Amino acid sequence: MPHRSVFDASELKTQFHDAGISHRFIPSIWKFAIQNPDRQLDEVPDLPSAAYPLLRSNFKPLTSTLHSVSHSTDGFTSKLLVKLQNGAFVEAVIMRYDTRLGKYGGKPRPGGLRSTLCISSQVGCKMGCKFCATGTMGFKNNLSSGEIVEQLVHASRLSNIRNVVFMGMGEPLNNYTALVEAIRIMIGSPFQLSPKKITVSTVGIIHAINKLHGDLPGLNLAVSLHAPVQDIRCQIMPSARAFPLEKLMDALQVYQKNSQQKIFIEYIMLDGVNDEEQHAHQLGKLLETLKVVVNLIPFNPIGSSSQFRTSSEHRVSEFQKILRGTYNIRTTVRKQMGQDISGACGQLVVNLSDKRSPENTSLLTDIEDIHL
Incomplete structure (x- = not known):
């Protein structure tokens, strides 16, 4: 054994x-x-x-090994390829930031250089989102709580990790027991991460969202919404059929009432699919009773065969203006990081890539620093 x-x-x-x-x-x-x-x-x-x-x-001490590290030419992104005991691989991504670039009360935040670690919770994913490379792998297996935590151990030896986001391979809430146990380890001794610096991203597993605040109070919830109406959501996210948008929004209302925290809404911008003015108005109306931060995500191609195209900067800007100006919804545009090492959002799929050398460049504002 x-x-x-x-x-x-x-x-x-x-x-x-x-x-x-x-x-x-x-x-x-x-x-x-x-x-x-x-x-x-x-x-x-x-x-x-x-x-x-x-x-x-x-x-x-560790059942996994750090197989390789690929450094992006952007100078602040590194992708870790971690080999598990069963021979499978998962990926994690370190994103380096300067907390002083964030704002709090209109003034620069205190602090300095910190890193966010994007962690995987499964080998592959069964959600099948059509814009996500991990979905092309299918589902292989869940990670144990130890295998989840070991990604933080490996990363901590490379960088000072302050924030953890469960936005890597897999649907975290489909591996609920191991996720909860792993986060409890991370917020305890000796890691002692703040729950406010941990974000769990989900496509909207309603029954798990209903339990999450009770089991892990204080952490951040991010919802991969990606469409303002159910039919578009089902077209690009087949799993959405099991989680109707109306019921998902009801669950988020309850979650927010109990947690008294803002919710991140992730929205990938797909040219001609969900990025038009009417979609912005539909999204604004859908979210106007919630306290949210909408993060607009430029689509990262997953190969020449991709059926989607990246929205133009102008289209993204107009979408953002509608959410901000008409509905007073705080809206950010995610910076693209690590595309050259396939470490950007939606690009995580195991391949044995070559190591790359970082180049000096300016640092970015951290994701957890935009919502306070």
Whole structure:
């Protein structure tokens, strides 16, 4: 039987409980695993004697390996190709920012250089969104909570990770139990990320949204809406048939009432499909009773055979003006990052790409810095 990741918290806690070992030792084990990539768990100091054979027999510091890192010529994006214990691969993306470029109360935010990590929750995805490269892989398997957390461990050795966004491969809420456990690890010791710096993106799994705030209060919710009416949504997102737009909006109303937080709305701009003036008005009316930040996303081609085209900058600008001016909805346009390494939104699909060297360039505002 393969060893489990030491970051598979529920399994580790169960085995410690059965062996009469206190859970209070677990954060120190995790800290050791993070800080000592070349050492084994039986070298962790100051544990009860019963812990060592248990760890040696059943767990590994990491079950995945960092297969390669590709650096974009944009100078602030890196894509990590992570090989899992079963031989499958997932991708994660580091995006580097300067928090001082964000605004709070009209003034520059304090801070400095930070990084956001875009994490995968599944190998492949069963949602089948037609504009997304990951959907072409189909669904392979869910990641364990440990395999999710290990992406953060690998990335932390390359950059100071402040924010985590679940916008990588897979639909996070279709792997709900592992997602919740992984985030609880991330906000606890030794990672201690703020829930306000973690964003979960979903196509709109209604029953999971209804549970999310109760299980993980304080984190950010992003909804991949991508269309203002149900028929267009079903055309480009086949899974939307199972989650009618009207019921999804009802769920978001309840989520917002309970959480008292803004909701990110992700909207990919597809030329001639969902980017016309009428679509902007339909979207504005759909969202006008919610407190949201709409993030307009330029479509990133996924190959010469793609059936979609990227909306013109003028069309995106006019769409944004309608949402802002007519409906007073805060609207941003996502900066394109990492296209040359297929690390941009919608481009994550496993391929063994060559490493690239970064070049110096100006840094961007972080995604979590735009909604406060």
